[in-house]
Amino acid sequence: MDWLPGAASSYAAELDTIFWVILAVTGIVLVGVQVTLVYFLVKYRGREGRRASYVEGSTKAEVIWTVIPAVLIVGIAVASQRVWSQVKNPDRFPADALELNVEARQFAWSITYPGPDGELGTEDDFTRYNEMRVPVNRPVVFNMTSADVVHSFFVPAFRIKQDAVPGLNTRAWFEATEVGEYELACAELCGVAHGLMKGKVVVLPQDEFEGWLAGLGE
Amino acid sequence: MATVEAMAAPLAHGHHEEMSFVRKYIFSTDHKIIGIQFLFASLAFLALGGVLAIMLRWQLGFPGEAMPGVGVVAPKFYNALVTMHGTFMVFFAVMPLLVGVYANYLIPLKIGAPDMAFPRLNMLSFWIFVQSGIVMTASLFVEGGAPGAGWTAYAPLSAVPQYTGVSLGQQLWIISIVLFGASSLLGSVNYITTVINMRAPGMTLFRMPLSIWALFITAIIALLAVPILAAAVILLFFDQTLGTTFFLPADGGQPLLWQHLFWFFGHPEVYILILPAMGIISDVIANGSRKPVFGYHSMVLAIIAIAFLGWITWGHHMFQSGMNPLLGTSFMISTMAIAIPSAIKVFNWLGTMWRGNLRFHTPMLFAIGFVSLFTIGGLSGIFMASNSVDIFIHDTYFIVAHIHYVLFGGSLMAIFAAIYFWFPKMFGRMMNEAWGKIHFALTFIFYNLTFFPMHILGMGGHMRRIYDPTQYEFLQPYQPLNKFITISAILLFVAQLPLIANFFWSLFRGKKAEANPWRDNGLEWTVASPPPHGNFAVTPIVYRGPYEFSSPEVEEDYLPQDVPLNGEREVVGAGVGEE
Numbered sequence: 001m002d003w004l005p006g007a008a009s010s011y012a013a014e015l016d017t018i019f020w021v022i023l024a025v026t027g028i029v030l031v032g033v034q035v036t037l038v039y040f041l042v043k044y045r046g047r048e049g050r051r052a053s054y055v056e057g058s059t060k061a062e063v064i065w066t067v068i069p070a071v072l073i074v075g076i077a078v079a080s081q082r083v084w085s086q087v088k089n090p091d092r093f094p095a096d097a098l099e100l101n102v103e104a105r106q107f108a109w110s111i112t113y114p115g116p117d118g119e120l121g122t123e124d125d126f127t128r129y130n131e132m133r134v135p136v137n138r139p140v141v142f143n144m145t146s147a148d149v150v151h152s153f154f155v156p157a158f159r160i161k162q163d164a165v166p167g168l169n170t171r172a173w174f175e176a177t178e179v180g181e182y183e184l185a186c187a188e189l190c191g192v193a194h195g196l197m198k199g200k201v202v203v204l205p206q207d208e209f210e211g212w213l214a215g216l217g218e
Numbered sequence: 219m220a221t222v223e224a225m226a227a228p229l230a231h232g233h234h235e236e237m238s239f240v241r242k243y244i245f246s247t248d249h250k251i252i253g254i255q256f257l258f259a260s261l262a263f264l265a266l267g268g269v270l271a272i273m274l275r276w277q278l279g280f281p282g283e284a285m286p287g288v289g290v291v292a293p294k295f296y297n298a299l300v301t302m303h304g305t306f307m308v309f310f311a312v313m314p315l316l317v318g319v320y321a322n323y324l325i326p327l328k329i330g331a332p333d334m335a336f337p338r339l340n341m342l343s344f345w346i347f348v349q350s351g352i353v354m355t356a357s358l359f360v361e362g363g364a365p366g367a368g369w370t371a372y373a374p375l376s377a378v379p380q381y382t383g384v385s386l387g388q389q390l391w392i393i394s395i396v397l398f399g400a401s402s403l404l405g406s407v408n409y410i411t412t413v414i415n416m417r418a419p420g421m422t423l424f425r426m427p428l429s430i431w432a433l434f435i436t437a438i439i440a441l442l443a444v445p446i447l448a449a450a451v452i453l454l455f456f457d458q459t460l461g462t463t464f465f466l467p468a469d470g471g472q473p474l475l476w477q478h479l480f481w482f483f484g485h486p487e488v489y490i491l492i493l494p495a496m497g498i499i500s501d502v503i504a505n506g507s508r509k510p511v512f513g514y515h516s517m518v519l520a521i522i523a524i525a526f527l528g529w530i531t532w533g534h535h536m537f538q539s540g541m542n543p544l545l546g547t548s549f550m551i552s553t554m555a556i557a558i559p560s561a562i563k564v565f566n567w568l569g570t571m572w573r574g575n576l577r578f579h580t581p582m583l584f585a586i587g588f589v590s591l592f593t594i595g596g597l598s599g600i601f602m603a604s605n606s607v608d609i610f611i612h613d614t615y616f617i618v619a620h621i622h623y624v625l626f627g628g629s630l631m632a633i634f635a636a637i638y639f640w641f642p643k644m645f646g647r648m649m650n651e652a653w654g655k656i657h658f659a660l661t662f663i664f665y666n667l668t669f670f671p672m673h674i675l676g677m678g679g680h681m682r683r684i685y686d687p688t689q690y691e692f693l694q695p696y697q698p699l700n701k702f703i704t705i706s707a708i709l710l711f712v713a714q715l716p717l718i719a720n721f722f723w724s725l726f727r728g729k730k731a732e733a734n735p736w737r738d739n740g741l742e743w744t745v746a747s748p749p750p751h752g753n754f755a756v757t758p759i760v761y762r763g764p765y766e767f768s769s770p771e772v773e774e775d776y777l778p779q780d781v782p783l784n785g786e787r788e789v790v791g792a793g794v795g796e797e
Contacts, residue, residue, distance in 0.1 A: 003674070003677050003678075004610075004678075004679075005678060005679050005692060006679055008570070013624075015606055015607065015609065015610060018604060018606055018607055019471040019601070019607050019610070020608060022600055022601055022604060023601075025436065025600075026530070026597040026598070026600055026601075030593060030594065030596060030597055033401045033564060033568070033589075033590075033593045034593070036568055037568060037571075037586070037589060037590060037598065039575065040568065040572055040574075040576075041571070041586065044507070044571060044572070044573060044574045044575065044576050044577045045576050045578070046508075046576050046577045046578070047575070051508075051577040051768050052507060052508040052509040052511070052573060052574040052767065052768040052775065053330060053570075053573060053574075053766075053768070054509070054510065054768050054769055055509065055512065055569075055573060056510045056512070056513075057512050057513035057514065057515075057516070057566075057569070058512075058513070058569075059645070060396055061512075061513070061565070061569065062513050062516045062566075063583075065561060065562060065565040066558060066561075066562060067503050068478065069557055069558050069561040073553075073554040073558070074553065074557070076600065077551055077554050077603060078720050079605035080550060080605055080607065081547055081550070081605070081606075082606075083606035084543070084546060084547065084550070084605040085543075085547075087235060087606065087609060087686070088543040088546065088605075088609075089333075089543050089544075090543070098390075099390055105382065106540070117714050128441050138629045139226040139232040145760060146429045147379075148374065148378075148381060149372075149374050149375040149381050149523060150372055150374070150375065150473060150539075152538065152613060153758070154613070154679075154681065156610070156678075156692060157692075158681030159550060159609060160608050160609065161610065161612055161613070162538055163539045163540050164540075164722050165473050165474060165539070165540045166466075166467045166468020166471065166473055167466075167468075167471070167472070168467075168473070168540050170540035183690055183691060183692050185681055185684075185690060187612070187613040187614070187681050188372070188613060189297070189368045189372070189375065189682075190375060191297075191366075191368070191375060191381055191382055191383075192294045192366070192382070193685075194297070194683065195293065195295060195683075195684035195685030195686050195687075195689060196685070196686075196689060198689065198690060211575065212465045
């Protein structure tokens with residue numbers, strides 16, 4: 001059992017790196033604080049006849065522990081922003097991606113494919129439920145909306161999460177890097193069967209995917 | 219003008235010696251009695267919230283198995299449990315325990331005032347709270363079931379009865395929140411007015427204890443934030459019952475508007491729930507360390523900075539909501555900025571203990587527990603403040619772990635510290651120290667066993683609010699951990715029995731408390747335990763700040779705020795009311 005689920009998308013590794021960096025930084029701070037706390041508890045435990053030092057503070061100390069956290073969080077923010085922009089900024093979505101439509105509803109995912117003509121919104125579009133088939137190593141951009149309440153498209157292995165909001169078209173993308181089946185979950189409480197609103201993403205070799213797409217469209 | 223009257227009225231009131239039982243203990247205008255009323259009411263809601271938590275944990279640990287005495291938890295009921303656990307804990311347990319109980323009880327006593335500025339308003343605030351709680355509790359039992367849209371009540375799920383299958387329950391939820399808002403508002407204006415106008419001579423703002431600073435700033439946040447929630451839920455009520463579409467996509471409504479309104483209230487609310495805890499902890503740590511609070515002024519500034527930044531961070535709850543991703547960047551920056559004042563506070567608590575002469579009384583143990591656990595909760599917040607890491611951990615158990623480290627490990631630990639610390643003042647008897655320490659040890663252990671593993675679940679991608687984790691293949695390896703968490707949660711619940719037993723036993727049989735059992739400096743310790751109606755026989759004069767422990771000027775290791783040293787009486791007497 002890995003700590004984070006196996007990574008199977010193009011940006012998953014970079015996102016994980018930020019996770020581990022934050023874990024390292026906060027881990028050091030955490031251990032530092034807890035060890036200091038325990039050390040003080042032992043060293044300065046009350047004893048008869050001893051008196052606490054009358055110290056009201058130190059400007060120098062305040063400056064130090066204001067500046068150091070500030071520097072650390074600026075670093076974390078800058079690193080985070082790079083990946084955020086890559087994953088979520090619509091202007092930077094990859095070109096020549098396969099485009100799909102996703103509609104969430106209580107309690108299913110419907111995925112609409114462009115059909116053999118490669119264009120969405122034409123007559124040969126077709127829709128499948130709870131199973132998203134995509135080619136490996138090719139970016140997939142999807143336009144998402146919801147028919148009823150807010151849902152959230154979550155594929156842990158791809159590190160992608162994007163809410164589906166009724167009345168709104170939210171766009172997201174991923175590029176699967178390994179052939180296989182991955183679980184798709186709804187991550188936003190959406191009603192009685194929220195916990196059962198699951199599907200899967202099937203990543204196929206590119207030629208197999210093309211064949212499937214062409215075959216189904218006929 | 220109003221203040222002069224307000225100050226005079228309770229004093230005059232104090233001379234009415236014989237009051238009926240009803241006037242004295244039920245429809246009382248005495249801030250101390252009202253504080254105690256809030257204490258009993260909100261402790262009852264805390265217990266209820268705990269029971270709901272155990273029931274939902276049962277389903278997660280043992281999905282589909284019948285819970286002894288309850289039966290199998292059905293999916294709809296599970297959603298109700300999730301919703302009502304959050305609702306009761308946030309609005310009816312932690313917030314009133316801090317703001318209803320300790321703002322009420324401590325503000326007048328600690329600033330040297332005879333009562334609140336508006337005692338009748340104060341009484342009204344409590345009784346509206348009671349009604350609000352009754353309506354919320356009723357929503358558990360009405361036809362159609364209890365509210366099931368989460369404590370955050372995201373629209374459209376909460377706005378259209380068909381989506382949850384709940385109609386009356388959800389409407390009662392809204393009515394209760396509106397009442398709650400009215401109660402909170404009345405409390406806030408009272409606290410703010412009292413702190414501004416009714417401080418004893420010499421009690422300058424920078425001689426106020428940090429608990430009072432925190433409660434004062436919190437009251438300002440609540441005054442501004444709670445009406446936003448009230449307005450939002452009223453619009454939601456219209457959507458539900460009158461066919462409006464404020465939060466529905468039809469006719470130009472916007473589901474995201476609900477999230478913006480809710481979190482514009484909701485994030486300041488988080489600080490309503492933690493700032494008073496930080497203030498209380500500062501008082502207790504100074505007392506337990508026998509040292510002045512390290513960096514008092516920077517502690518005050520940190521409270522104000524957190525309160526201010528709390529208003530511009532709400533969007534971090536909405537990184538994945540479909541909001542413009544550019545906003546994800548600005549909200550990350552404002553959110554990260556809160557780490558700075560939070561870090562300052564933690565370091566100053568450590569600084570307070572440094573070279574102290576620590577006394578490990580029960581309140582101090584809970585305060586130390588707070589520092590340890592709040593540090594974990596604060597640091598885990600950095601993960602979700604990072605907009606890119608949040609893509610993965612949003613709506614997972616990582617968030618559940620975080621909020622519980624802050625709200626239980628933080629706020630509730632501080633509440634426990636406060637209960638043990640001010641119990642002697644409230645009831646005139648000491649709580650049992652040994653049982654207090656047992657309560658602390660068991661709570662600290664089972665708390666961590668319950669909530670720390672949730673970080674691991676969250677890293678595994680475990681979604682929150684799902685009914686049955688075993689439905690997902692990738693979560694099946696985590697089921698033993700889920701079971702472990704559930705068993706720990708049950709033990710954590712059981713670990714609260716020593717508190718309940720100790721509380722009620724001490725209420726009747728505890729050792730009689732002297733006026734100042736903890737050798738503290740605050741004005742509340744200069745009067746009898748419990749203090750009489752009207753608090754102070756003579757208005758106290760304040761000569762110094764509240765943290766003069768181990769001062770070189772006196773032999774004892776504490777120096778109360780109202781004790782004049784040589785020559786101080788004339789000087790301060792001349793400068794009365796200067797601030």
